[in-house]
Amino acid sequence: DDIVKGVDARRDEIDGLLAERLAAGWTLARLDRTMLQILRAGTYELVARADVPTASAISEYLDVAHAFFDEREAKFANGVLDAVAKAVRS
Numbered sequence: 001d002d003i004v005k006g007v008d009a010r011r012d013e014i015d016g017l018l019a020e021r022l023a024a025g026w027t028l029a030r031l032d033r034t035m036l037q038i039l040r041a042g043t044y045e046l047v048a049r050a051d052v053p054t055a056s057a058i059s060e061y062l063d064v065a066h067a068f069f070d071e072r073e074a075k076f077a078n079g080v081l082d083a084v085a086k087a088v089r090s
Contacts, residue, residue, distance in 0.1 A: 007044045014043045021083040034068050035077065042081045048086050052086045 007014060018039055019028055028036060042061035045052050056082045065077040 003041050003044055005049055008046065011040070014040050014047065017043055017047070017084050017087065018080065021080050021087075023041060030075075032069075033055045035065070035073065038064050038068075038077060039080055042077070043084050046081065046085050054089055057081060059086060 010081065015028055018036075022028070031039070038061055041064075042057060045057040045061075049057070050065060058078065062074055062078055065074040069077075
């Protein structure tokens, strides 16, 4: 509930962070909707939940990604969330 409300309240900020970390030519609109929501939730935790260790936050959302996607897409999620973490927690 906290994560859903937090993502909604900070969507513009979160989407900006994600868009900046996508490969050239990629947009958020091009992402699978489920993947986008996983990335948004993970980014919210990295931005707003300093009490959650970086590795734990990323690991939790990689587990979610693995439930819906194959290894390639899960690695994509890992790369994006790792880049977000480096930007917001350095």
